Amino acid sequence: GGRMAISTTTILPSKALDSNLEWPVCMRMFEHLDEIVSICDEIGFKNVRIVDAESPLEGLEIPEEEEEDDHIGATEATEQKGQKKRFKIHGRYSKEFEHLEDMDMDALCKVVTVYGEK
Numbered sequence: 001g002g003r004m005a006i007s008t009t010t011i012l013p014s015k016a017l018d019s020n021l022e023w024p025v026c027m028r029m030f031e032h033l034d035e036i037v038s039i040c041d042e043i044g045f046k047n048v049r050i051v052d053a054e055s056p057l058e059g060l061e062i063p064e065e066e067e068e069d070d071h072i073g074a075t076e077a078t079e080q081k082g083q084k085k086r087f088k089i090h091g092r093y094s095k096e097f098e099h100l101e102d103m104d105m106d107a108l109c110k111v112v113t114v115y116g117e118k
Contacts, residue, residue: 004045007053007113010036015108022096027109036114045116053111 008069013034031039040048049112 001118003115003117005113005115007111009109009111012108021099024097024100030109032113033110035114040114040116044118046118048114048116051113051115053113057090 009030010033011017011027011030013032036050037048038061
């Protein structure tokens with residue numbers, strides 16, 4: 001028995017990485033969002049749910065277990081007040097990834113948390 005929760009970046013179901021373009025290894029490793037549930041089912045997880053990292057966790061009931069000390073080694077994210085920067089990955093550093101410069105990553109990728117039980 002047990003449970004798992006994994007946060008990961010995925011490629012949206014209606015999107016695919018254009019094979020005519022060069023993609024960074026990190027993006028080639030993103031799983032397609034519409035394939036995650038079947039992968040988890042195949043390896044024995046039940047009650048698999050995918051939660052959008054941008055959405056609240058309301059309605060997702062997680063069974064209570066003994067309190068664990070899982071905050072050890074955790075880091076806090078910090079934000080600078082009033083500043084929202086667009087992170088640029090590879091596009092401005094490497095010619096082969098220039099196509100990423102103007103690409104809307106939110107239209108291509110989604111960060112999710114995958115929850116499942118054994």
